[in-house]
Amino acid sequence: MGRKRQPPTVEASHKSRHGHTDALGVRSGDRIYLDAEDEVIHRAWMPQTQTSRNILYGAMRRALPASCVxxxxxxxxxxxxxxxxxxxxxxxxxxxxxxxxxxxxxxxxxxxxxxxxxxxxxxxxxx
Structure with a gap:
């Protein structure tokens, strides 16, 4: 299976002038669901890139002219x-x-x- 990422985030990055880089976030493989006692109730292989508002904001700000921000x-x-x-x-x-x-x-x-x-x-x- 190939690397999967957050499709909307990656699509927006590809459409920008600056394109996508692996600096978009941190890769993870499993999605883990916990109950109220922190016990694992479900685990699924769901590779994606975890990102943050700060990373996305910085990438968008660098891509836009200063007069637009x-x-x-x-x-x-x-x-x-x-x-x-x-x-x-x-x-x-x-x-x-x-x-x-x-x-x-x-x-x-x-x-x-x-x-x-x-x-x-x-x-x-x-x-």
């Missing part, structure tokens, strides 16, 4: 009009572009605007 700004709202999107930041600044990529965390403004009344439900933490 608005780190430190808080997104207040966005509107799409045809093929363009306009964003409003808490500072009062507005930007327009062809694509909006947000990394605004668990309290995502984008999620609340696209899916009003929903919020993420976490069952706990995993590593």
């Amino acid at each position: 608005h780190a430190g700004e808080r997104l207040v709202s966005f509107k799409q009009s045809g093929e363009r999107v306009t964003v409003l930041f808490a500072s009062g600044r507005m930007e327009r572009g062809d694509l909006l990529i947000c990394a605004d965390g668990a309290g995502s403004t984008v999620r609340s605007q696209l899916l009003p009344g929903t919020s993420p439900a976490y069952a706990g933490s995993v590593a």
Whole structure:
């Protein structure tokens, strides 16, 4: 069996100008499911690459012109009009572009605007 990875992450990397490298994360083979007492209840061979927000964010930031990245700004709202999107930041600044990529965390403004009344439900933490 060949090496399998996280298909959406790898596909996005391949479509970028910078392509995919093995620096995308750490390879693992097994997926292990534990019960509440930390006993293994299921183990499956499922090779993939474990990655992190930091690795993905760094790769995307290096691939984009500095003028496209608005780190430190808080997104207040966005509107799409045809093929363009306009964003409003808490500072009062507005930007327009062809694509909006947000990394605004668990309290995502984008999620609340696209899916009003929903919020993420976490069952706990995993590593």
